[in-house]
Amino acid sequence: MNLLCALALASIALTPSLVPRPTVFQGFLAGLWFMIGFQLGFLLRWAAQAACEGIRALAQRRGLIRPRSEAKTGRARRRPQSAAGPIVLGIALVAYVVGYGALVVSWQNEVRRLVEMEPVDGAGHAAFLLSMFTTMILFYGIAGGIGALRSAIARSVERGGGSAVLARSAGQASSVAAVLILVVGFLGAGLAAVNTLYEDRDADTPAGISRPFLSERSGGPGSTLTWEGLGRHGRAFSSGGPSGAQIANVTGTPALEPIRVYAGLSQAPDAASRAAAVVDELERTGAFEREVLLVATPTGSGWLEPQAIASFEYLYGGDTATASMQYSTQPSWVSFLFRPGLAVDSSEALFDAVHDRWRAIPEEDRPRLAVYGLSLGAQGMAGSFEGLDDLLTRTDAALFTGPPANSQPWRGLQAARDAESPVWQPVYQAGEQVRWQSKPGDFAELPGPWRQPRIGYLQHATDPITWLEPAVLFQRPAWLAGPAAAGGRGADVSDAMQWIPGVTFLHLVTDMLMSEAVPPSHGHNFGDVAVDGWAQVLPGHDRDGAQLAAIQSIIEQIDSQDPAWE
Template sequence: MVRFSARGAEFLRAHLINLILALALASLALTPSLVPRPTVFQGVMAGLWFMIGFQLGFAVRAAARILARRLHGGRSASGAATDPPAGSGPGAQRSRSPLRAAGLAAAIGVGLLVYVLGYGALVVSWQNEVRALVEMEPVDGAGHLAFLISMFTTLLLLFGIARGIRALRQAAGAQVARRGGSLRQARWASQATGLVAVLALVLGVLGGGLGVVAEVYQDRDAATPEGITAPVLPGRSGGPDSALAWDGLGRQGRAFAGGGPSAAQISAVTGTAAQEPVRVYAGLSQGADLQARAELVVAELERHGGFDREVLLLATPTGSGWLEPQAIASLEYLYAGDVASASMQYSTQPSWVSFLFDPELPEDSSRALFEAAHERWRELPEAERPKLVVYGLSLGALGMSGSFEDLDDLLARTDAALFTGPPSNSEPWATLQANRDPGSPVWQPVYREGEQVRWQSKPGDFAALGGVWQQPRLGYLQHATDPITWLDPAVILRSPEWLQGPSAAGGRGPDVSDSMRWIPGVTFAHLVADMLVSEAVPPSHGHNFGDVAVDGWAQVLPGHGRSQAQLDAVQTVVEQIDTQNPSWE
């Protein structure tokens, strides 16, 4: 036992810096963020950050040795070798008793255990606070167990990889030494091998991961969501009277064209007569380029009488082509099916891939669609034109809003616009946020007293502002806990406005934990991680906007004539719509 403890003490002495940095980074990974994280996901993140900190310890130790050599040197001023520091020679090492080593190991071990248990209790309280604010149940015993299993599994996997890289380094150094190389050359060979191995691993994971994502989504695009069949009703792309083949619409195009309420369903909910809504969509394979695809959509609208409807909706999808079904259906219920909705696909990849590798594509696609439809719309007699409205969620909001020069251009060429969960680099969103009225919070701003633009987080926010809301109107659906909206590189080095004080004082949204603090670099990393689980929260929080679509459209595009009882009935139905798991779209 004493011998084991002595070995433990030696390990702790040799790796104390590693352990301190590992615990520090793992602790930062567990600090509160905007949305609660599934326990398995949180465990993976804690294990990953712990391993990064542990490996960072080796770099810190190496840097310390180099600095010490430069400060003290290996020789005296006369050039003679200096004596080693007192207590650092072999004799000093032998003089340390096993009992003393065991005591040191026990003391450090107890200290680490106390820290882990104490900090773990704090983390649980943080997570449950965040969960309560977004109306989720607290973490239970099973959740704690899932966290521990995922964290230790991640650690074992990463430590195994680290040991493999270490073995490669040792083999490279030994090979150089066997061939007569100097100790310095062997050390450089070892370090170079380790660096190459790490780079190869990172690039392999990234490249291989992107390759897998591309293949998975390519195959996914060829499939059809469960419960979706080719339209038998008129006015749908891929249907019997359509020039666009069902197989070419893509997965999300088929979900859009084959989904949504029928006239009978709309009548059953609202108690009034309704028309069959028109839904037009062109898949990525339909049309040689964006312009050709946009022209196909306009021709399809003509074919189905889309320009004869009361409302013409032009919508930009997310990266994979997904359109939020609740937003589209809400407008169709409000206007008794007298709506034509049109969109087109620009990618098969999820939004984050499109955003990273071709950020201008959503805007180019949106602009092509809007310009083609707007040109045909302008040719109609003014009294016969449908209300022209535009919509986009997330990357779709970035794309469609970017089709216009500024707010004036958008309002001059549309009858209404509704953008949901816009990314931080969206325009005119960023400009409007920056120039909001003094005293209004960034998470729910007021611009020029709400005369043209308003923001809404929960139903009723648009109307609660009061005053005159002129038409045409622009509305933003925005949550204080949506990481997609607040992910901004500036957060790396500067505390954001949405974390400027407690929620009671308006310094942050009411569902943002007061325990969340800005930490340089860490808060940005939290936002990146939060994006991956931003849909895994109830409506009114994160990136889930299913409960505000009805009221959003009802306020942005008035004239539907629905009573409050009808709006309530529509709200109930819309909240039950299956969104087809959009988290990775």
């Protein structure tokens, strides 16, 4: 029973998912689920024995069977067990492991091929096995300690006069309690460690980042916001990006110094105060006199995707201003779990403050007003509006990248998409004002007009953050409706990935950790579509094909600093 359960859970853990996993991480998952299954076998066997004994006791009380002490004792001597049974079992086990292992390798290499990654080699297989066996040994030791506790409790109950059934029940209860204590303790310690780690990180400055010497940047000369108070990602944002000279060199046309304004979490006591500080900084830098003003919501820890902001600045020759502010030091998944409304509240405070000042400018003198957000930032910014009509009325353009599954109005638009359009590449009202893009050029594929203001969503079929929702636990999702050739899933989603109740949800959870570790155009990596995304959503930049290609080449060289945990 134990080995059967262990193999079953380890086998399920190795089934394909949306994105490939590093071999060490995959080995850890296999070892973890093997040991969970092994312990589950003990629990199932105990439950079966307890049920049988309960049925026997009931039958004895009703006189259906005799007590064991009255049963016949003249039983035939047991025949010695044949050695053939264990041998056959061992051969079958080896055959299963080898055969299933080969299948797992083929699955993983197919997933890797579909997202344009190299296949796993011999070193990868060795790393997988080492990681798996190390994990199994570690958890075997933990399980052994829990088993010793279970036995000690059971013996103590028996010495105290308790029945064998009571002793076993007490032992099992102590095991469950120990596991719960370990899990709760691990999660609590983990969250505390994450909190400490990210608070310390927020106080650091990334390597190669120094205080800006331009007055157009927060923390620079004349800034009302201190450099030290911007936070780690605020300092990277304020000091980063192209200069006017770099933009001019790439595009071959004159350019201004892009304005970048950012308020750190420590620079004001609440969102409204931080938003007011951002507006003051926009006034100081002359942001309301630029051609385009962008209000951007960062991820949980304050990170803004450098490709998206730089693309925007290159397209408009630096005649731009970008405003953002931090709302947390924690990574997005922590903010999402424990303070889900924080991103929305911060976005609403910032946009309303900027919009109020922008609306006070005569209409003919106003800059175009755009909004942007990535992941939790996309959910926060889009969620700060009352709906699609409000978003279209109050902005000139919006670009939302990789929104989580519960984002609005994204979720409603997906549900109301035009018939025959797939959920991973939806069409809403023939693309008249809202469109979706996975790879460059998708926005322009629809034949009808795209009226302004425009709203664009950057979305990949292999992005687990977009598809993770509770309904996947018990219902086959539309993005796994059938094989790719029949239009039942995105072209880069493996046909070998099948919906398994409960399991697919857990796959998405683990895939989130690896969603950035894939090439652009897949997973949660959108760097390659930022230029075309802004070029289509916010027309009027007057860049020709050669200039767009030159900008694209520069953007592809930007290192996003692997923000998987931001």
